[in-house]
Amino acid sequence: MQRIALLLFLATTTLFSQSQTNLSYYLPQNVDYNPSIPTPQSVIGHNVGDWHITHDKLAEYMKALALASDRISIENRGKTFEDRPLLLLTITSPENHQNLETIQAEHIDATESNTANSADRPIVVYQGFSIHGNEPSGSNAALVMAYYLAAAEGSEIDDLLKHTVILFDPSLNPDGLQRFAYWANTNKNINLNPDPNDREYSEVWPGGRTNHYWFDMNRDWLPVQLPESRARIETFHNWLPNILTDHHEMGTNSSFFFQPGIPSRTHPLTPKLNQELTKGIANYHAKAFDKIGSLYYSEESFDDFYYGKGSTFPDINGSIGILFEQASSRGHIQESDNGLLTFPFTIRNQFTAALSTLDAAVNMREEILDYQYNFYKNARNEATREGNKAIVFGDEKDAAKTYHLAEILKRHRIKFHDIKSDFSLNGKNYKKGYSYIVPKNQKNTRLINAMFEKRTTFQDSLFYDVSAWTFPLAFNLDYSTTSTTNAGEQVTDLQHLKGGVNAKSEYAYLFEWNEYYSPKLLNAILKKGLRAKVSLKKFKANGKSYDYGTIMIPAKNQDMTTSQIYIFLNDLAQESYIKIDAVATGLNDGIDLGSRNFRALELPKIAILVGDGMTSYDAGEIWHLFDTRYDIIATKLDTKNFRRADLSRYNTIIMVNSSSGLNGSDTKKLKTWIQDGGTLVAYRNALRYLNSKELMKIDFKKNKLTAKNISFEERGDFRGAQVIGGAIFETQLDRSHPINFGYKNDKLALFRNTTLFINADKNSYNNPIQYTKNPLLSGYISEKNLDSISSTVPLKIGGAGRGNIIAFTDNTNFRAFWYGTNKLLMNAIFFRDEI
Structure with a gap:
């Protein structure tokens, strides 16, 4: 019995010990490889899959391939926030490389003319890997895929490269990939441990999914707010690829997913033929996965609705976007419902899907080229029918x-x-x-x-x-x-409207709060030590009307001379694209400049709660807003350090959406800080925390959900239909309230993705923002939830001692492209005492 136990122990030890996975595990058999092309191991120092590739080594290998192969050219399209290169490899036959500009021009011309030339043109495929950094099997598979395309020999690869131009993006998210590789590698055992409870499989906050500012970059293909997105979108439009693949990972207990997704969840603007071709391509994936014995599925989950995702953005641009989702090992090996899931196995599946995509592209080349040609031909016909119709947009004050x-x-x-x-x-x-x-x-x-x-x-x-x-x-x-x-x-040369001060004043300067960058200007003024005040009422000066929230800077009794102030303000105004008016008198039509209705402002000293329990997306969006647009310094205060932090350093603390809030002693400390004069700005589920800890009394509207005539099979869809995944609603504003300063209209569209409904206060002046009776502007909401949101409020303001709490049901800074509601947060910060 002891002998059997010893043998089992040795077998288990051998199974889980570090093994060397060579290229033969991944690559097609019976193919010769050019010995002059460097293998991944020869450059990065280890076999693919033995360690998680760091971005620096990934980039080093891609550069080595470009030097060694006449099939590959490489370009650096820019840098991430952490200064990592955004590399793109163009892979095709040497003959195509010599004629690449002509191929590109003819490809684009086919989307603009009545000539398809499908028989003669190569198909263009964009292959992108690991836009989520902690879904690393894609970028690790990119090592194998790039080697195969550079080194494989024979008629099959020659034919593939002759008929395709491959735009190869080995890492869509360099910063996140680097962050996750560090985590997985530093927590790896020599004797691999598949126990999902091991630290290796549980990243610390915020994880490697996101980029430097904690954005999910797979939601930025349409808004294009991040440098990584801007690089790939420029490449996309330069080439208009026919197929774009997006390699992801999902839960460990899954298998492998490839599109199409659920048919009913495709955006109506996407042509039906797009999904039919996607299904045709899927047959090639199925054949390839059958060959290696890997489980897979299709058409049972995911969708093609939001055009801001990598697999859907191509669909509105005449291309075919394809999502791949591989069950994640989240490290090097992990137990799963399908047996032990190894990191090399996940890499092999991603490589297999990348290769089957090219197989489909070659065999369906003319059909897919014709699809893109007809997409734009039909779009041109639609455009012609529009005649001289157009859309005008703008804001006369911003x-x-x-x-x-x-x-x-x-x-x-x-x-x-x-x-x-x-x-x-x-x-x-x-x-x-x-x-x-x-x-x-x-x-x-x-x-x-x-x-x-x-x-x-x-x-x-x-x-x-x-x-x-x-x-x-x-x-x-x-x-x-x-x-x-x-x-x-x-407009070909888009430029900001210029700002500046219209004259030097010996009395005061005024600027309205409407412009987007007015908080940047005000923060710089206060940071310099200049006194500034905000108007609580409208008035007229020198015949010009000034709205609520106008900022006044006195020219005298400051720590700078009037000449220094003028030069300083003029420079700031130019940087912030804001026009500042000089005034020579304080006597106005309405309140005068010395009125009590001009309130002194204080420099914001801000902390954002981050760390365990806080939603990294929401925190990152605010960090990005302060750091890249307003030049406002904010401390990222980790919840684990909250107990020992000196909160007197801050007059504003921001609590983003949270799953757990703070513990008992931390809550007591926070309450004392508020009572001593601090302002807490809270978002989304943080409101439940505030209510439960009695920091703020919130009258939530209860919405009971009862399932009638719903089967067991339908229960998931029934519950899912009550989720507000992200829709837009109309609100009514009280523009005299400081939270709404800077808004010229009395209606404001708000983004919402929660089902937190707050009943309006009985006193109307306590409801500065309120949903209208029929508030839905765009998006999906169930009838029951639409009834519940009617006339409720998305904002609750309360006082505690000398401080206050400003609580929003939803994110005002969503994904960096909700410019329209950023000012609500700025108002909560700069006008906290007036609120």
């Missing part, structure tokens, strides 16, 4: 928000124009320099529809991601249909 939406259009090669002159439409004023016109009669008319449409009816009630992203609503811009008769010159 040129910066208008600029940033136009910036997105420019990145997507959508043409837009200045307006000829100021005009009014549907009660809104469109001002030259503050507005643009987008003609519908242009190549990307379908993409324009996807970005500007408001949709409230759907085939399905379940969504993998958001159901609405209407860009002018997200930017809080006025917009309407118009005609090209109002259009001026086409």
Whole structure:
């Protein structure tokens, strides 16, 4: 008996000890490889799958391949926030490389003319790996795939490279990949441990999924707010690839998924043939996985609805996007429902899918090229029928928000124009320099529809991601249909409207709070030590009307001379694209500049709670907002350090969406800080914490859900249909309230993805933001939830001692492209005492 136990122990030890996985495990058999092409091991120092590849080694190997192979060229398209290169390999036959510019020009020409030339042109395939850094099997498979494409020999690879141009993106998220590789490698055992409770399989906060600022970059293909996204979107539009693959990972107990997804969850603007071709390509994946004996599935989960995802963005641009999801080992080996799941096994599956994609591309080449040609031909016909129809958008008091939406259009090669002159439409004023016109009669008319449409009816009630992203609503811009008769010159060189001070003053300076970058300007003024005040009322000075929230900087009794102040403000105004007015008197029509209705402002000293229990996406969006747009320094205060932190350093603490909040002693400390004069700004589920800990009394509207005539099989869909995955709703504003300073309209579109409903206060002045009776503007919401949200409030403000709490039910900074509600957070911070 002891002998048997010893043998079992030795067998188990051998099984879980570190093994060397050579390339033969991954590569197709009966293929010769060019010995002059370096193997991954010869450059990175280990076999693929023995360790998680770090981005620096991945980049080093890709550069080595480009030097050694005449099939590969390489370019650096920019840098991440952490200065890592955004590499792209172009892989094709040597003959195609010599003629690459002509191939590219002919490929683009086929989307703009009546000539397809499908028989003669190579198909273009963009292969992107591991946009989520802790889904690393993709980027590790990129090592094998790049080697195969560079080194394989024979008629099969020659034919493949002759008929394809492969845009090869080995790491869509270098910063996240590096972060996760560090975690997996530093927690690896010599004797691999498959126990899912081992530390190796449980990353510390925030994990490696996201980029430097903790963004999910697979939601940024349409908004294009991040440097990684901007690089790949430029490549996409330069080439308009026919197929784009996006390699991901999912739960350990799954198998392998490839698209199509659930048919009813495809966006209506996506042509039906797109999904049929996706299914045709899927047959090649199935054949390849059958050959190696790997389990897989298709059409049972995921969707193709939100165009901001990598597998869906191509679908509105005449391409075919394909999502791959591999069960994740989350380290080097882990127990699963399908047996022991090894890291090399996950890499092999990703490599197999990458190779089967190219097999499909070659064999379906003419069919897929014809699809793209007809997509744009039909789009041109649709555009022609639009005639001189156009969309105008803008904000007569905020040129910066208008600029940033136009910036997105420019990145997507959508043409837009200045307006000829100021005009009014549907009660809104469109001002030259503050507005643009987008003609519908242009190549990307379908993409324009996807970005500007408001949709409230759907085939399905379940969504993998958001159901609405209407860009002018997200930017809080006025917009309407118009005609090209109002259009001026086409904008080719997009530039910010210039700012500055109109004159030197010996008395005071004024600027309104409407412009997007006004918080950046105010913060710099206060940081310099200059006194500034905010107006609580409207007034007129020198014949000009000034709105609620106007900022006043006295020219005298400051720590700078009047000349120094003028130069300083002028420089700041230019940097912030804001116009500052000099005034020579404090006597106004309305409140005077010495009025008590001008309140002194204090420099914000901000801490953002991060770490365990806090949602990293939400925290990262605020960190990114402060750091990259407003030049505001905010301390990222980890919850594990909260107990010993000196909170007196801060006058504002931000608590983003949280799953657990703070413990008892930490809560007591936070309460004392608020009572001593601090302002807590809280979001989403943090409100439940506030209510349960009696920091703030919140009257949540109860919404009981009862299933009637719902079968056991249908229970998941029934519950899922009650989720607000992301929709847009209309609110009514009390513009006199400081939380709403800077908004020129009395209506504001809010993004919502929670079912937290708060009953309105009986006193109307305590409801500065309130949902209208019929608030749905765009997106999906169940009838029951729509009834529940009606006339509720997304904001609760309460006092505690000398401090206060400002609580939002939903994220005002969603994914960096919700410019329109960023100012709500800024108002909560800068005007906290007035609120």
